[in-house]
Amino acid sequence: MATKIGMMDAAYFVGRSEILAWINSTLQLNLSKVEEACSGAVHCQLLDAVHPGMVPMHKVNFDAKSEYEMIQNYKVLQDVFNKLKITKHIEVSKLVKGRPLDNLEFMQWLKRYCDSVNGGLVSYNPIERREGSKGGKEVGKKGPPAQTSAKGTAAAPKAQSHHGRRHESSSSVNSNSSSTLNVKAARPPPPAPAYEEQVRVRSNQITELKLSVDSLEKERDYYFAKLRDVELFCQSPGLEGLPVIAAIQQILYAADNDGSAVAEARAMMSLNLLSSEEKMVNPDSQKRKSIRNLDVEAAGINNLSPRQRFPDATDVHCSGSPLMTY
Secondary structure, rough: OOOOOOOOOHHHHHOOHHHHHHHHHOOOOOOOOOOHHHHOHHHHHHHHHHOOOOOHHHHOOOOOOOHHHHHHHHHHHHHHHHHHHHOOOOOOOHHOOOHHHHHHHHHHHHHHHHOOOOOOOOOOOOHHOOOOOOOHHHHHOOOHHHHHHHHHHHHHHHHHHHHHHHHHHHHOOOOOHHHHHHHOOOOOOOOOHHHHHHHHHHHHHHHHHHHHHHHHHHHHHHHHHHHHHHHHHHOOOOOOOOOHHHHHHHHHOOOOOHHHHHHHHHHHHHHHHHHHHHHHHHHHHHHHHHHHHHHHHHHHHHHHHHHHHHOOOHHHHHOOOOOOOO
């Protein structure tokens, strides 16, 4: 099952065009963007396609416009997830916003899951299953909005050209210069299909830029969280005084981006290693010095006279030594 797949899985490298083709062919729809499925109704029917009868389609609303109505669809989807024991987390607050990247990632996961269940769709009538849903009968009949707008814009130049001809015939008594101006004013604008194509290209470019920005923001947040974890670890009790922790903090809090922080951290570690080696060598030298001092003292005692070696008895008596008895 594809309930748990990593972000580097091949499922998340499926393109938007492939996802749209899969949705439209499976459910017989005419979606032009993945984020048009943000209401959650499409997700519910895709699960119904691989688990027939598991989704209560009469509760699904294909006409959901507000976030409240969309959330009701996601509640139905979550109930089905619970019945199927699917542990995938649904980020409803992001999906209902219609953000392209969030909707694309969730749809990529859903395609991977549907493909893993009996190899995908076996036999399914999406139109019949949608009939009991609110707005389900009309959702498959809606054509792409670009065609309607193209027809409307194509009709406008025709009306303008007819109006120009009428105006030209009524003002035929004017001079040649005025008739030329009227002809220029009556010229229709550029063909509508070319304009629609430019709009579609620009829309695709904007969508690609939004996807890139969302991806960069997620990557930025990921690495910032990692740096924050390292910072909290360095602040743990008992670790703040360690040289390696000080070197790491030197790199974390560096204000310059020229790489000098890494060199300074390496210098700190080198000095610490030298001092540690000196401390390891110093105990031996101290022992040797103390042995030499003992040898010198022993040689000095041997050179003393007996009177110098042993103090006068009176001095001992005066000192209160228990060895003197009278």
